[in-house]
Amino acid sequence: MALMLREMGSRYGRSPGGYLWAFLEPLGGILILTIGFSLVMRTPPLGTSFLLFYATGMLPFTLYMSLSNNIMQSFRFSRSLLMYPAVTWVDAVLARFILNTLTGLIVMICLLVGVVVVSDTRVILDFSAMFTAVWMTCLLGLGIGVLNCVFLGMFPVWAQVWSIITRPLFILSGIFFLIDGFPKNVQKLMWLNPLAHPIAEMRSGFYPSYRAENVDVVYVGLFGLITLFLGVVLLVRYHRDILNN
Template sequence: MQRRSSLKIFLTVIYALVLREMQGRFGRIRMGAMWTIFEPLAHILAITAIMVYLRGRSIPGLDFPVFLLVSLTPFLLYKNISLKLMSSVEANKALFAYKQIQPFSTFVARAVVEFSLSATVFIILLAAFTWIGFDTRIVRPIEWLGVIALGLVFAFALGLNLVMIVSVLPESKMVLRLIFMPLYLLSGVVYPPSHFPPQWMPLLLWNPFLHFMELIRVNVFPFYRIADGISLEYVIHCTLVLLFLGMGMYRLRRLQLMSL
């Protein structure tokens, strides 16, 4: 019998875990697939309706639903990856009896599932908006994909750190989930930073999600004016720091995670 390499075993485990996650997501919930599409669409419709009611829907040169789609889908993706990683150990602890399955494998599998679902939803909604007649062109697709990919690494690194925090302080899980609620507004998902009071900006610029939202939008819209202080270097540094801390703590606490 041919001996399989460690990489091949790892990829096989990831494939099996991805199938398990997909079955768990959609197999027992009849409306699972519909909710995956409905969640971002509901956000877009509700916020657009509010903006129409308040007569504040227009952002010069942009279609507001497209503006929301471009901002909202990545934010929900990054949030879901971070939070899904946070609960992955508890959800898969029975599988750790198999020596091939490590906690890190469950982290990667959940990130793959979330990215696959979000990418599918984004393509469907982008095609629908194009069919309606909105301008959905992406002016710098390579740079846009690069920022999206960097955000995926950032969300994965953030999720690793959340896993370690929850493993030490289980009662912090609810608090960590609630933190993303104000981040939804403070990250410029609904409105660009130019709509925020100027005195808030020095504090808001500490938020890496705000930088990601602006870097994504400036590579999508041809005449979008990026906010002062937005930096690609800042989010790269945040990503590297979180990744170093998360991987370091995982190495120290891997066995404890498997025994939780």
Template sequence: MENVITTQTRVIGALVLRETRTAFGDTQLGYLWAIVNPALSTLVLVLIFSSIGRSPAFGTSFALFFASGILPFQTYSKLSSSLMTAVSSSKGLLSYPLVKETDILVSKYILITLTYLMIIIVFFTMIIWGDGSPLPVRPEQCAAAFIFLTLLGFGAGTTNTVLFRLWPTWKQLESIISRPLFFLSGIFYVPSDFPTQIVRLLAWNPVLHGIEWFREGYYGNYDSIVLDKSYLLTCIVILLLVGLFGERLYRKKSI
């Protein structure tokens, strides 16, 4: 058992290195640009909204409030969409006996998670240093929210992988279906600003719970009326079971 775990760990490590070179090139500058580019894109959005006089829905810094929503959301969104085609774009690797579909998915998950962790660290450092914003009050809660959102993205991504392999049109449909999440995940607002009926509808979105959790960790006085950690965990477990079980069934049918 120990030898199997060691072997699979080495396989996943090799796949992460391969994926890093494929995505960012062999130079450190390529990976650095992969971190800086989304951070700069987010900064542009912050400047645009700030320049039109938009005040934050909570706190005094729009940059901080916006970043605490958009960056966790982008982490989930990137995992959900990128994992969808991870296996189909790496079919050549499956010719190696030690490489399985789940290894490809896990390696992609690790790379994207580490990349967006660095993006969050870089961007919040920029805000704290340049905007005079405070440090997170409960960083361990921010970290927990980030991890849960990555697992939610992994679950959604593995489910998307199965659906895409069974039905290639799913890639286009998924992009249409998931587009409203940008406006339904509390990036620009706090749920307490809306009537109870709307809050109940918004509460069905698990990504919103992850973002609310992140904000509760960052702000000392942020008290979410929506956050339900058990609901978020339930969504993660369901998506992981559907995705991993579906992948296993598809693999058996392909043999």
């Protein structure tokens, strides 16, 4: 709790607007996509609301990026406190995971409710699909974040390298389009991206006509658990070396 309160104060308490930016950043991205694509397309790939289509794609992606990036920076943020025996690396990682998950879920719920109301679109909500999409996103963010925490501790330049490597995910994860519309051989390659699965599953929770048949919950779960396991094993072995580096 102390680490969570410390991060809340440092991230949102020192900037004008505070927590308002947690809502404005994803909302701005959704509005830009909505305005841009509505000028060149008559209707979105699903339904009639550009706002709802891009919100269901953008918000899971934003939650994943927030979790993975912030967990990756756990040691840098709490390095001075981790020198005390009472504070462990598990505390630092869990504090960032819990805080960013709760923040991301509150932002997601508020914005999706607002989008549904504003777009005046009749939707049949499937809460089980939404829940599945959320836990897949959180597990991926936690697993990738913990593993990258090790790499960043050992190689300080890893943050810039990872940013370059993952930049195409914004396009390849299905935020702008439906992967199902591509040829089968292209689909097979794109579904290898684990982040594409929770985004497709989230959309199936709002569009009853869309069946995300290619979503593989087992694949995403194993991907998240394996990366988390590797990250934990490496942190147990090398966390002291990382702190003393």
